[in-house]
Amino acid sequence: MSAVEKALQTQLANIQERTGKTLDELSAFIASSGLEKHGQIRDMLKKELGMGHGDANSLTHVYLNGMPVAKGPDADEALQSIYSGKKAAFLPVHEKLMKELARFGDFEVAPKKTYVSLRRKKQFATVGPPTNTRMEVGLNMKGVDATDRLEALPPGKMCQYRIIVNTVEEVDAELLGWIRQAFDAAG
Secondary structure, three states: OOHHHHHHHHHHHHHHHHHOOOHHHHHHHHHHHOOOOHHHHHHHHHHHHOOOHHHHHHHHHHHHHOOOOOOOOOHHHHHHHHOOHHHHHHHHHHHHHHHHHOOOOOOEEEEOOOOEEEEOOOEEEEEEEEEOOEEEEEEOOOOOOOOOOOEEOOOOOOOOEEEEOOOHHHOOHHHHHHHHHHHHHOO
């Protein structure tokens, strides 16, 4: 099972625990609403069950498609593509990072062509190797002073900061603290 699949399974287990309903009961609840469009179902789950955006969005994907989908390749294919060839060495870093981030709570994992976007109400981070020799975590947060490790990016970029993370050992408390700050701000 890929890191993305594990994160989804954890999210679905958390949804069931918080709502007190099984996936079958949640599916029946959605079906009884008569709604068919993604946005309508998502918004109904947020209103009627008090779900956060990420949980409601993921559950809607599972209900409508049997699995969360991103436009383009499925999650496993996207990760295989992102971490192929010389970039394959960064897959353990990605997996360690996703394992640690799963402890933060619910968020959406959206694989893109060259990176993975992590979202709550808005994107809080990106993860991926832009080159064969470097893996980056991009962060969206405000009011944080740059350091030697936390690089501020120019305005107009997808993220405000980036951190180079080339080894599993670099997935440390400092990095997780910055990501947690961006995660909390995106909720």
